[in-house]
Amino acid sequence: MFDQDSCLERLLARHDDAVVVEAVPGRPALIRRDELLVAPQDAPAVADLVRRWHDSGEDDHGVHRMRLRPAARVNVCELASQVAGDRRHRELAVAPNHLVQGQPLWWSGPADLARPTAPVPAPRPRPAAREMTVAVLDTGLSPHPWYDGADWYAGQRDDVAEVLDADLDCELDAQAGHGTFIAGVVLRYAPSARIRAVRVLGGDGVGDELDVVRALARLAAWGRADVVNLSLGCHTFDDRPSPVLSRVLAQLRSSPRRPVVVACAGNTGGERPFWPAAAKPVISVAALDTRQGRAERAWFSNYGWWVDACAPGVDVASCFVRFGEFDGYARWSGTSFAAPVVAGLIAGLAAQEDVTAAEAARRVLDPAGAHTLPDLGVVVRPPARDEVQREPAGA
Template identity: 90%
Template sequence: MFDQDSCLERLLARHDDAVVVEAVPGRPALIRRDQLLVAPQDAPVVADLIRRWHDSGEDDHGVHRMRLRPAARVDVCELASQVAGDRRHRELAVAPNHLVQGQPMWWSGPADLPRVAAPVPAPSPRLAARETTVAVLDTGLSPHPWYETTDWYAEHGDDAAEVLDADLDCELDAQAGHGTFIAGVVLQHAPSARIRAMRVLGGDGIGDELDVVRALARLAAWGGADVVNLSLGCHTYDDRPSPVVSRALARLRSSRRRPVVVACAGNTGGDRPFWPAAMKSVISVAALDTRRGRADRAWFSNYGWWVDACAPGVDVASCFVRFGEFDGYATWSGTSFAAPAVAGMIADLAAQEDVSAAEAAERVLSPADARTLPDLGVVVMPQSRDEVQREPVGV
């Protein structure tokens, strides 16, 4: 449907420090050239091990970035593997700085472009037994009538604002509005929730693991959240999770609120693990197409043993930015929009019944109360999970 080679060419043109690596033929990944991410406690040891190629380093919010000398022409992936110990249980937390993406039409993020939509009824907040917060790490948040008068929106600074036209070409950037859209999906399922938006992706839908780790560290220092939504991700060079991201998530889960982390399964239409969704500690959400009154896997959605749940992800309607032809509402498709539906349902159950997010997640994803599908996990339907017919899903 889309020319992936052209999309990749444009991505590399915008990010001249990005490079495609392919340790296993046919299983590519994107990394920042000449960069290693290291857990702070491991930084002195790693710096000593790579001193021949080390150029500079910096500590920032729970992660140490090491830059290698470009003239050394080091294979960053091979170096990371050698330093970490190429075994199942790595001794040192060191990894290349992978690009994470929510960009339409290539590897992750929405499966297509947003479409103009008629106004969607605003969620109606209701009394809850307790307050819940959903952290949305994405492209940021734009003002919208649904929430712009709330106290939680007023707490956001300029660093959390959407960037709509970074290249000043008078057109909406490819993924601008993604974070606003996702916040709206959360609110539709958890209307009393507080949103904490953190910008880790540009308007083109591209970020990196460094920005994600920094945001997770800031969130942990702030006190965490009840639920964290990550509608982003990547494939890694070795198809294993980044140990640096893993440690950041572990620190976050040990924070005061012990949040549940929900992530999109990705839009490559395959079973290759997509990170961080494929981590055992993360709830991975695939997308369903329910337009024919039955639950089929959306054509773009990833699937596999590592997927925990699936929810509607085709022609989802939500709030959006105001720009050009868009007047605050859109429809969009992708696992990016299935994930916040599940995140919102978990947050809402926790709020209504005054239970922990972990307990709410267990109940929302309980296979005893819902059907399951091979390689797609538990079927989570926002209205009634029993309304969908029991046809098999084609994977």
């Protein structure tokens, strides 16, 4: 386990434009200093309202980033609330640029590191009645025998390569391999799926809302994703959904295939809403600990009224990077790894039954045919033959 104060200290040292805000005591969030995100159609109105502090701005794929003058020392959260309309109904889509993190790791909650494990049997692709594409917004992909020969990987390999040791300290970065691991979990339950990797996190597991919104807007324009996996997220400064992210999620859901979006519920061990998982159009997934044959909430997993489903998320095994003691396979715990179980099962069912991702999601999450847990939603358990294999004795 990490010392969380040290983890936060390292994060702030590595991202010197990041700042901790606490609009509500005891409910911290991380944002980029002196930045506002605005829906493009609202940018002219917002620019006029903040012209006293405005420095520069640019449009890029569904979002306008507005930089404020550092010398003005603006409270970005207060300004966003005032400009949006500090009422129940916000009239303008404007928000601070929140930092997001992959979820074996969160600076105010539990953290977990990947551990080497014995090789995991490769998924066996089956003939599919429907082609399914799962978009994985994460740290990227590293080469692995599970998919090295796949055409979907060859077409994006150079663009999405993971950065394993960005600080050149000869140690694997804290979340390097996160995207590779998640892609492997998806493939275990949807072996015929095509993975569309989009790199939005660094090897330290840190990214921001700006890059997530850009990536979702690009997916909406691309129009070929069936399922989107987001094993990342954050708390917002006011515990409300970012209106900028909400608009791009609506745009994505309106794209030709109407993709299903699955996101992890977060690892802070509480019921505070975690975004984007808590957003209405998103399937939020908590983590179960199933090691003793029971299905109970993993001690680190978030929970609450906003959680839709839960799946195994402790001691999950998947493909991984080759670096140091790692030889291509690992075990890891976190809601990060429960989400792709659900995403993979949805994609796998849709591929085999020739139904849409939305119909497959309805079946996978049908409470009438499954057990439910309070504040955890529908219990999603993979078929017994597909359960994560345990390490052999002595491994």
